[in-house]
Each structure stands twice: as C-alpha cells, then as structure tokens.
Amino acid sequence: MNAPLLEITNLCVIRPRPSGEPLRALDRVRLRLERKESWAVLGESGCGKTTLLRTIAGLIPATSGSIRFQGTELIPLRGRALAQARLGMQMVFQDPDASLDPRWTIAASVAEPIPQIRGAERADRVERLLRDVGLDPSLGARFPHELSGGQRQRAAIARALAPDPKLLLLDEPTSALDVSVRAQIVNLLADLSQARDLGLLLVTHDLPSARVLCERALVLDGGRIAEEAPFEALLAAPQSQTARRLLAAFPAAPVTAPKNSVL
Amino acid sequence: MTKPIVEIENLCVSFERDGARTEVLRSVDLQVRRGEALGVVGESGSGKSTLFLAAARLLPPSASVSARKLQISGHDVSRLSRSKLTAIRGATIGFVFQDASASLNPYLTIGRQLCEMVEQHRHAEAPRAMELAEQELAAVAIPDPASTLHKYPHQLSGGQRQRAALAMALLAKPAVLVADEPTTALDPTVQAQVLELLGRLRRERGLALAMVSHDLGVVAGICDRVAVLYAGRVVEEAAASSLFSRPRHPYTAALLASAPRLTGLRPSRLAAIPGTPPRPGELPTGCAFAPRCPRAVSRCRSEVPPQITQNESRFSCFEPLGEPA
Amino acid sequence: MSAPQSPLRRGLRRFVRRRSAAVACTLLSLLAASALFGPILLGDAVARQDLALGAAPPSWSHPFGTDLLGRDAFARVLDGARLSLGVSAAATLLSLLIGVPYGALAGYLGGRIDAAMMRLVDVLYGLPSVLFVLLLMAWFGRDPALGLPLLFVGLGAFSWLTTARLVRGLVLSLRERDFVASAQISGAGPWAIVLGHLIPQTTGPVLALATLTMPRVLVEEAFLSFLGLGVGAPRASWGTLIGYGMESFREHPWLVLFPGLVLAATLAALYSAGDALRDAFDPRELAR
Numbered sequence: 001m002n003a004p005l006l007e008i009t010n011l012c013v014i015r016p017r018p019s020g021e022p023l024r025a026l027d028r029v030r031l032r033l034e035r036k037e038s039w040a041v042l043g044e045s046g047c048g049k050t051t052l053l054r055t056i057a058g059l060i061p062a063t064s065g066s067i068r069f070q071g072t073e074l075i076p077l078r079g080r081a082l083a084q085a086r087l088g089m090q091m092v093f094q095d096p097d098a099s100l101d102p103r104w105t106i107a108a109s110v111a112e113p114i115p116q117i118r119g120a121e122r123a124d125r126v127e128r129l130l131r132d133v134g135l136d137p138s139l140g141a142r143f144p145h146e147l148s149g150g151q152r153q154r155a156a157i158a159r160a161l162a163p164d165p166k167l168l169l170l171d172e173p174t175s176a177l178d179v180s181v182r183a184q185i186v187n188l189l190a191d192l193s194q195a196r197d198l199g200l201l202l203v204t205h206d207l208p209s210a211r212v213l214c215e216r217a218l219v220l221d222g223g224r225i226a227e228e229a230p231f232e233a234l235l236a237a238p239q240s241q242t243a244r245r246l247l248a249a250f251p252a253a254p255v256t257a258p259k260n261s262v263l
Numbered sequence: 264m265t266k267p268i269v270e271i272e273n274l275c276v277s278f279e280r281d282g283a284r285t286e287v288l289r290s291v292d293l294q295v296r297r298g299e300a301l302g303v304v305g306e307s308g309s310g311k312s313t314l315f316l317a318a319a320r321l322l323p324p325s326a327s328v329s330a331r332k333l334q335i336s337g338h339d340v341s342r343l344s345r346s347k348l349t350a351i352r353g354a355t356i357g358f359v360f361q362d363a364s365a366s367l368n369p370y371l372t373i374g375r376q377l378c379e380m381v382e383q384h385r386h387a388e389a390p391r392a393m394e395l396a397e398q399e400l401a402a403v404a405i406p407d408p409a410s411t412l413h414k415y416p417h418q419l420s421g422g423q424r425q426r427a428a429l430a431m432a433l434l435a436k437p438a439v440l441v442a443d444e445p446t447t448a449l450d451p452t453v454q455a456q457v458l459e460l461l462g463r464l465r466r467e468r469g470l471a472l473a474m475v476s477h478d479l480g481v482v483a484g485i486c487d488r489v490a491v492l493y494a495g496r497v498v499e500e501a502a503a504s505s506l507f508s509r510p511r512h513p514y515t516a517a518l519l520a521s522a523p524r525l526t527g528l529r530p531s532r533l534a535a536i537p538g539t540p541p542r543p544g545e546l547p548t549g550c551a552f553a554p555r556c557p558r559a560v561s562r563c564r565s566e567v568p569p570q571i572t573q574n575e576s577r578f579s580c581f582e583p584l585g586e587p588a
Numbered sequence: 589m590s591a592p593q594s595p596l597r598r599g600l601r602r603f604v605r606r607r608s609a610a611v612a613c614t615l616l617s618l619l620a621a622s623a624l625f626g627p628i629l630l631g632d633a634v635a636r637q638d639l640a641l642g643a644a645p646p647s648w649s650h651p652f653g654t655d656l657l658g659r660d661a662f663a664r665v666l667d668g669a670r671l672s673l674g675v676s677a678a679a680t681l682l683s684l685l686i687g688v689p690y691g692a693l694a695g696y697l698g699g700r701i702d703a704a705m706m707r708l709v710d711v712l713y714g715l716p717s718v719l720f721v722l723l724l725m726a727w728f729g730r731d732p733a734l735g736l737p738l739l740f741v742g743l744g745a746f747s748w749l750t751t752a753r754l755v756r757g758l759v760l761s762l763r764e765r766d767f768v769a770s771a772q773i774s775g776a777g778p779w780a781i782v783l784g785h786l787i788p789q790t791t792g793p794v795l796a797l798a799t800l801t802m803p804r805v806l807v808e809e810a811f812l813s814f815l816g817l818g819v820g821a822p823r824a825s826w827g828t829l830i831g832y833g834m835e836s837f838r839e840h841p842w843l844v845l846f847p848g849l850v851l852a853a854t855l856a857a858l859y860s861a862g863d864a865l866r867d868a869f870d871p872r873e874l875a876r
C-alpha cells in the first residue's frame with residue numbers, strides 16, 4: 001500500500017473574534033499530495049494560504065478535520081509524538097532574517113533539527129548541508145547578520161533539509177529577497193527537490209517561480225478552495241474568478257525578453 | 264525640452280556609523296521633467312530610497328550630503344534654511360511610501376489629517392477644506408469618500424490606506440510625487456489597481472512622478488524613462504521603451520532576463536544572476552557589478568567605467584551590449 | 589570581513605566605546621575592587637579605636653576623618669561598600685535567577701498558566717517591601733546576626749518582580765517570531781526553546797534593568813539601615829554610617845558627607861552604565 005505523502009480532509013480552522021462571527025480561516029480544505037509531488041497554494045492575502053501551511057506544520061491548532069502525513073494522523077498528536085511525526089516535514093519561512101535566531105551561528109541553527117547526531121559527524125553533516133545549498137562551509141561560523149539575504153535564505157533551506165524531510169513547506173521563500181537573487185533560490189529549490197525526492201507545498205504570489213517549481217496549483221479564497229488544477233491548465237484556462245483575478249494582475253508590466261540577453 | 268522639476272547633479276550621500284563612513288550614493292545625476300514619470304530601479308543597498316529623501320533634505324543628521332546642484336521647482340534646496348524648506352516641501356515634493364501607515368497618524372481620522380494638509384498648503388478653512396479632502400479621496404478612487412473621512416487608518420484595507428496616503432500627498436499639490444515602492448506591501452491584484460491609478464493621475468494632472476522600485480515590472484507599466492541604480496550609482500538611464508527592448512548595461516539586461524514571464528513553455532529553471540549585490544561600504548574596486556557580470560573584462564575590475572551618453576540615454580560600462588544599428 | 593561577531597559581543601563593544609560608560613565602569617570596578625580587597629589591605633583599621641582622638645576632621649592619616657570612637661571613617665566606608673554592594677549585588681543576582689526563568693516560562697506557556705503566574709507577581713507588587721522587611725524584623729527580633737540575611741531575604745523577595753514582568757513581556761512578542769516556529773518544527777521542546785532561543789534574546793534589556801535594580805536595592809538597604817533596621821553593630825553599611833553620622837551632623841558633618849558622596853557617586857555610575865547598556869543593546873541597532 002502506498003499512502004500519499006500528505007492527505008488533508010475537511011480541514012477547518014475557526015478563530016473567535018472579539019466582535020461578530022468567528023473567522024473561518026480555513027473552511028473544509030482538502031488536498032492529496034503524492035510523494036515527490038509539488039503544489040503551489042495561490043490566493044490573495046487573507047485567503048488562508050499561510051494559515052494552511054502553519055496548520056499543517058502544527059503551529060496553529062486545527063479546529064476539525066484530518067491531516068495525515070505519511071499515513072499518520074497528526075491532529076490528535078501532542079508533544080514528543082507530534083515532534084517525531086512531523087520531523088519529515090520542514091518549513092522555510094518568508095524572511096530568513098526572522099527565521100534564523102540572530103544569536104546562533106549558522107552552523108548551530110542548521111544543526112538544531114538533528115540533536116541526536118553529535119561530535120564530528122554533526123560537523124560533517126552541517127558542512128555537507130551548507131555545500132548542498134551552495135554556501136561555503138566556512139560561513140557556518142558566522143552569525144545571520146553577517147550574511148546577505150540570499151545567503152541567509154540558503155542557510156534556512158539547509159536547516160530545513162537537515163532532518164532529511166520528505167516534504168518542504170515553503171512560505172513565500174523568495175519574496176523578501178532581492179530581485180537578482182530570487183531566481184537563484186528558486187533554481188536551488190528546483191534542484192534540491194529533484195535530487196532529494198522532496199514533496200513541496202509552496203505558498204507564493206510569484207507565479208513564474210511557482211510555475212518552475214510546481215505541477216499542481218490550489219487556489220484559495222476566503223479559506224475555501226476556489227480551484228484546484230494542474231499548474232499549466234490553470235494558466236491556460238483558469239476556471240474560478242479568483243484564479244482569473246490573480247492571473248490578470250500579472251504581469252503588471254509588458255516586460256518582454258530583451259533582444260540582447262546576457263544570461 | 265521642458266525645464267526639469269527636479270535636478271540632481273553629482274549627489275553623494277554617506278552615512279556615519281560607529282566611526283565608519285559608508286557611501287550610499289556616489290555622484291548621481293538625475294532629472295525629473297514636468298509631466299514625466301521617471302522610474303528608479305534598484306535592489307536593496309542600491310541607495311534608491313535615499314536618493315529623493317536626500318533631494319528633499321529629509322535624511323537624518325548622521326547622513327552627509329553633498330551635491331553640485333540640488334534643485335526642486337527652481338528652489339536651491341541645498342541652500343534653503345530649515346524653516347523655508349519645511350514651508351515649501353509639501354508643495355514641491357510629495358512622498359508616498361511602501362508602508363502607508365508610516366505617513367498616517369493612527370490616532371486621527373483620515374478627514375482630520377487631510378484637512379490639516381489643505382489648511383497648511385492651500386490656506387482653505389474648515390468646510391471648504393473638508394470638501395477638497397473629499398474630492399481628493401474620490402479622485403484616488405476610494406469607494407464612499409464621505410464616510411471614509413470619518414474613519415481611522417486601521418479601519419481601512421491596505422490598498423485603501425495607500426490611496427488615502429496618496430490623497431494626502433496630492434492635496435499639497437506637489438510639483439513632483441515620489442512613490443517609493445508604493446505597491447510592494449499590497450496584494451498583486453490591489454497592486455495592479457494602485458499602479459493604474461497612479462498612471463491615470465499622472466496623465467490627468469500632468470503630475471511629475473518618480474517611481475522608486477526594486478521591480479522592473481512595476482516601473483515598466485507607467486514610466487517614460489527608467490534609471491537603473493546599482494551600488495549607489497546610476498548604471499543606465501534611458502527611455503523605458505529602449506531600455507526594455509535594448510538594454511545596454513549588462514546588469515539591466517540580466518535583470519530583464521531574470522524578470523519572469525508566464526508565456527511560452529514551462530521552464531525547468533529561471534535565468535539567474537550569480538552572486539549577491541554588494542553591501543554598502545564593501546564595494547569592489549572598478550565597476551561594482553563586475554564580480555557578477557558575464558561580460559566583465561579585467562579593466563572592469565580596476566577602473567570605474569565612465570558615463571557614456573548617446574542620444575537621450577546614458578550608461579556606464581566598458582563592455583555594453585547591442586550597439587544600436 | 590573580520591572574525592564572526594555574536595550580537596552579544598557587538599553590543600558589549602558598542603557599550604565599551606561610550607565614554608560615559610567607560611567612566612562609570614571604571615568607577616564601579618574600582619569600588620568593587622576596594623570592597624573586595626580594601627579590608628584585607630586595611631587589616632584591623634576598621635575596628636581599631638582611638639578613644640583619645642575621638643571625632644576628628646579629615647586629615648592626611650584619616651582622609652575621611654574619624655568617628656566619635658576614633659575609628660577611621662575611610663576604612664568604615666570601604667567596609668560599608670562590602671556590605672552595601674554585596675547586599676545589592678546579591679539581591680540583583682537573585683532577581684535575575686528567579687525573575688528571568690519565571691517571566692520567560694509564563695510568557696512562553698501563555699494562557700491560564702501565564703495569568704496565574706502573573707497574578708502572583710501583581711499581588712507581591714502590591715505589598716510595600718519596606719513593610720515586609722519591618723514585619724520580618726519584628727518577627728525575628730533585632731538579633732544582629734540575623735540582620736544581614738533578613739535584609740537580603742526581604743529585599744530579594746521583591747527585586748525579581750520587575751524582572752519577571754519585563755522578561756514575560758519580551759517573550760510574549762518574541763515567541764511569535766519565526767525562529768521560534770522554526771525551532772518548534774525542528775523538534776525543540778519548550779525548555780530548549782525558552783533556554784536556547786528566548787532568554788538569550790532578552791540579554792540587553794535584562795542587563796539594563798539589572799543596572800536599575802541594583803541602585804534601587806542599594807537605596808532601600810541604605811534607607812532601612814539608616815532607620816536602624818538593617819545591618820547592626822559592629823558592622824556598618826553606608827546607610828548605617830549615614831544614619832549614625834546624622835546624630836551629630838552639626839558637629840561632625842564629614843561623617844555624613846563622605847559616605848553620602850560615595851553612595852551618590854555609585855548610584856550615578858550605575859544609572860549611566862544602565863543607560864549605555866540600553867542603547868548598546870537597542871534591537872534596532874543590533875539588527876543592522
């Protein structure tokens with residue numbers, strides 16, 4: 001039997017509000033992500049895409065529904081059991097400035113998810129991970145503020161890869177980066193997911209990056225699924241209003257390929 | 264040619280911190296002409312945001328600014344006294360920033376803040392000021408402007424806040440409006456609406472616009488001319504159409520090539536520029552882009568390329584692309 | 589680029605660069621050193637009486653003068669530094685040892701546990717600490733041997749409250765940061781997160797608060813001792829010395845003047861060190 005990598009059914013996250021109706025941040029969301037598959041989660045802000053990612057990661061409690069990861073139901077799990085079950089999924093955040101502890105060296109941050117590995121083996125692992133994400137291992141001794149934004153995001157990716165996850169949750173991993181650096185990170189993620197058989201769940205506004213990384217797209221609106229389709233099909237013929245709006249907003253500009261490219 | 268509203272010549276800005284000086288802008292020349300929209304494109308650390316703040320003398324005292332010429336609407340900004348400067352600032356140069364809440368006071372209603380602006384710059388009294396404020400809100404396409412006047416900033420959505428901030432800047436009737444990443448914090452759909460609004464206002468009012476952004480795509484839609492900043496220097500400036508179709512500086516070309524598209528076959532990778540932009544204060548000798556440039560020759564690493572002016576455009580590069588036919 | 593620099597080292601370096609901080613630190617370390625080693629160098633000068641001499645004004649052999657029993661006031665002030673600085677440093681240390689983990693845990697756990705923990709702090713806050721010390725003294729009697737420990741317990745029991753509040757507030761906002769979420773996802777438990785990620789971030793503000801706690805305790809101790817409720821004879825803290833001197837202030841003003849000046853200088857040094865620390869660890873500065 002081959003359970004899907006991640007299977008979500010009827011997931012609801014309802015938050016009380018001081019006034020008025022409780023907020024349905026996620027409303028009966030379902031998705032089935034197979035091994036090595038990659039999905040983009042699209043939508044306007046407030047549509048629940050970041051909530052979805054954080055709920056899967058266990059950072060926000062689900063109100064009802066089911067999240068099965070590699071065949072294990074996560075929602076009833078607590079404490080150590082939960083930590084154990086979700087080691088196979090790791091998250092990369094939008095702003096590497098905030099997701100790396102400013103007082104820890106890069107090497108210490110990268111090694112945090114693997115406390116069971118010690119001594120020389122630990123140093124080896126960190127060095128290999130840093131190389132895998134295209135960082136010079138000597139940067140391991142540095143602190144986050146001593147790295148550029150792109151380097152920091154690479155370090156955050158190395159850290160996410162440390163426990164050898166099967167699923168990466170990516171929360172707008174390039175939007176805080178310089179334009180000239182974004183493409184590097186997208187390409188790195190593409191290469192890594194190929195080489196390591198990773199499943200991806202990518203939340204983003206950046207349609208072209210999503211197109212490179214993802215086969216399928218999930219469009220959310222007001223906490224509900226507005227559309228789910230193969231990415232190319234969504235581009236070619238969006239079915240929902242939301243998806244059409246998102247596509248119409250891009251590109252804001254008629255930037256076409258220059259005739260004399262350098263790259 | 265019309266007379267420029269903003270004239271910047273040889274502007275240098277550096278900051279002092281912990282006893283060390285960091286150059287942020289290095290001999291920048293730039294003009295914004297009447298009715299023209301100039302795009303200023305650069306990444307973090309390029310000095311793009313410092314540029315117009317320096318021109319309006321809004322930088323903190325830790326910044327040292329020098330320029331051969333610094334004029335806005337005919338006023339020599341570098342010679343004006345503080346009080347004189349404050350008096351003319353809103354009416355000559357208006358600002359809209361990425362974070363609209365930075366220019367709106369959270370404790371006052373939108374109407375109150377807009378009226379203050381009217382009273383200060385157009386000397387209109389209460390009922391008339393309120394009327395003008397409402398008109399301006401309607402002009403920036405805020406739905407139901409009359410009731411918005413009585414709202415507080417936090418009661419508006421992000422897009423509406425940005426429109427209100429825009430209305431406030433416009434009420435002073437500035438000769439030039441500086442929009443610094445005005446849409447970066449907004450959703451793509453809202454971003455498109457605000458950009459359209461800026462384009463329309465500019466056409467209707469003949470407003471001079473300086474659009475500062477990290478995103479070529481944002482600038483491309485509404486700007487006539489584009490200046491590309493890299494590590495504190497203008498590396499290329501040209502009419503938007505020619506800059507986008509025939510970039511001369513390799514950095515501009517690389518940015519364009521990596522600007523993603525959604526048409527054509529699905530790519531398996533994006534075209535990427537190697538390396539990272541240099542940090543201010545850690546600049547290489549020679550051309551700052553040389554370490555990342557696929558066309559760099561040894562001279563690029565030792566000498567700063569001089570500025571070459573051709574027709575209406577200019578660039579600084581020893582190995583420019585695509586000679587014009 | 590030079591060797592990697594941790595935010596702590598960068599903060600400290602910025603701190604040392606400030607001239608006021610350097611002056612304050614020099615003064616404080618001088619005081620601490622003389623409090624530690626002074627009595628050893630002075631030998632029995634503290635206790636030596638010269639009844640024939642009596643209270644004499646400052647001179648070359650007795651720079652701070654002598655008291656009614658002919659004891660050297662300079663030696664007494666140095667010995668007082670030992671007590672005054674010792675009690676306030678110990679109470680400050682106690683405020684850190686209790687306040688920091690207490691506040692961090694309350695802030696991190698949140699919810700009802702946080703509410704209960706902070707309610708206790710609020711209740712203690714409401715009690716006047718001086719009254720508490722008075723009660724302790726009344727309960728245990730004026731045994732000179734108990735004076736010092738009671739003072740320490742009385743002052744220490746309250747000194748940690750502000751620290752706990754500060755740390756809780758900081759942790760409440762810090763725990764929303766992505767690096768905490770990131771640590772949770774990578775399997776770190778609550779203690780690992782509190783000790784490894786949250787408490788270290790509070791170093792700057794907590795150090796700055798400690799430099800405010802210490803002078804506050806110093807003043808409280810001086811006040812209690814001045815009233816005769818603190819350290820008993822034959823030992824004397826600065827407060828005791830000032831209180832004792834007040835009895836004959838008109839005839840022998842130097843007995844009040846010198847301990848008072850030393851106390852004031854210490855307070856000023858502590859406050860200016862605190863100011864500099866706060867600036868040096870300003871998160872806006874560290875972020876750059």
